[in-house]
Amino acid sequence: QKEVEQDPGPLSVPEGAIVSLNCTYSNSAFQYFMWYRQYSRKGPELLMYTYSSGNKEDGRFTAQVDKSSKYISLFIRDSQPSDSATYLCAMRYSGNTPLVFGKGTRLSVIA
Amino acid sequence: ETGVTQTPRHLVMGMTNKKSLKCEQHLGHNAMYWYKQSAKKPLELMFVYSLEERVENNSVPSRFSPECPNSSHLFLHLHTLQPEDSALYLCASSHEISGGAYNEQFFGPGTRLTVL
Numbered sequence: 771q772k773e774v775e776q777d778p779g780p781l782s783v784p785e786g787a788i789v790s791l792n793c794t795y796s797n798s799a800f801q802y803f804m805w806y807r808q809y810s811r812k813g814p815e816l817l818m819y820t821y822s823s824g825n826k827e828d829g830r831f832t833a834q835v836d837k838s839s840k841y842i843s844l845f846i847r848d849s850q851p852s853d854s855a856t857y858l859c860a861m862r863y864s865g866n867t868p869l870v871f872g873k874g875t876r877l878s879v880i881a
Numbered sequence: 882e883t884g885v886t887q888t889p890r891h892l893v894m895g896m897t898n899k900k901s902l903k904c905e906q907h908l909g910h911n912a913m914y915w916y917k918q919s920a921k922k923p924l925e926l927m928f929v930y931s932l933e934e935r936v937e938n939n940s941v942p943s944r945f946s947p948e949c950p951n952s953s954h955l956f957l958h959l960h961t962l963q964p965e966d967s968a969l970y971l972c973a974s975s976h977e978i979s980g981g982a983y984n985e986q987f988f989g990p991g992t993r994l995t996v997l
Contacts, residue, residue: 778921813885813971813988814924858924866978868937869986871924 773797776859776872785881789846793859793872796840800861800870803835805844808856808874817857818844849879883907885989887972893995896962902992904955904972912978913955914986915947918969930955931978962996969993 776793783789791805802821806814818833820826820842826833832845842861846853859872885906894900906913915927929937930949944966946958955972973986 774923776923811990813973813990815988816985819985860924866984868926868929868939869924873921873923 773870774859774861774872777875778873780876780878782878782880783849785849785851785879787849787879789844789849789853789877789879791844791846791857791859791875791877793842793861794840795842795861797863798837798840799863800840801864802862803833803842804860804869805831805833806858806860806871808858810855814858851879851881854878885972885974885987887970887989887992889992890990891993891995893997894959894962895997896964898962899958899960901959902957902970902972902994904957904989906953906955906972906974906987906989908974908987910974910976910987911952912975913949913952914973914975915955915957916971916973916988918971918991920968924971928957929978936978959994962994964996967994967996 774795805818807817808814820833820835823835823837830847834843856874856876858874860869862869888903911932913930917925917927926939927941928947933949944961948956969991971991972989975984975986
C-alpha cells in the first residue's frame, strides 16, 4: 500500500462549483499536512498547512484533516478558472522529516 | 531575481552526454533540495543539503551527482542518463531542515529534462 494515495483526476468543474480534493494515507505517524498548488510550467507553491484534526479556512480554501480516518481534504468554494492547476497533498512525520507527496490531482475550472 | 530560479528550463540530452542543472535561491535559506517529478508519480526527494552539507541521499543512482558550493547555489550533474530519467527536476529551499513544526519549502519552476 502506498503511503499517500491521491486520485490524479483529471477533474473538470464549472466556474462557481465547490471542489473537493482528497488524500488518504496509511501511516498514522504523519502529523503535519500540506496542500500545494502547481500551475503548468511552474513549481509547487504552498497553499495550506494544517497540524491538528479539524478544519482550517483561508479565503475560499478550507483544509480538513481527519486523523482517525487518515483522510485529508481541500475544499475550494466559488471555484475560478484561475484555480485550474494540479493540487498536491503532502505530509510529514515531524518538522525535520522529508515531505511525502501524493501524485497530485489535475483540476480544470471551466468558465 | 527573487525566489528560487533554475536553469536551464528545458534540456534535451543523449544518453552519453554530460550536463548540469543549476539552482539558485535568493531567500537567504540554509537548506536546499532536489526533487524528481515524473508523470503520474509523486514527487520524489533526491537530495537534501543543509549549510552546504549533504544530509540525505535517497538511494539515487550515481549517474546523478549533486553539488552545493554555498548555501545559495545547488547543482545536479548528469551523466550517462537513461530515457526513464526524463522528468521535471525541481529545486526547493527552506530556512532550515528542522524548523520546528513548520518549515515551508519554496520551489523553483523546474528543469524539464528529456533523455533520448
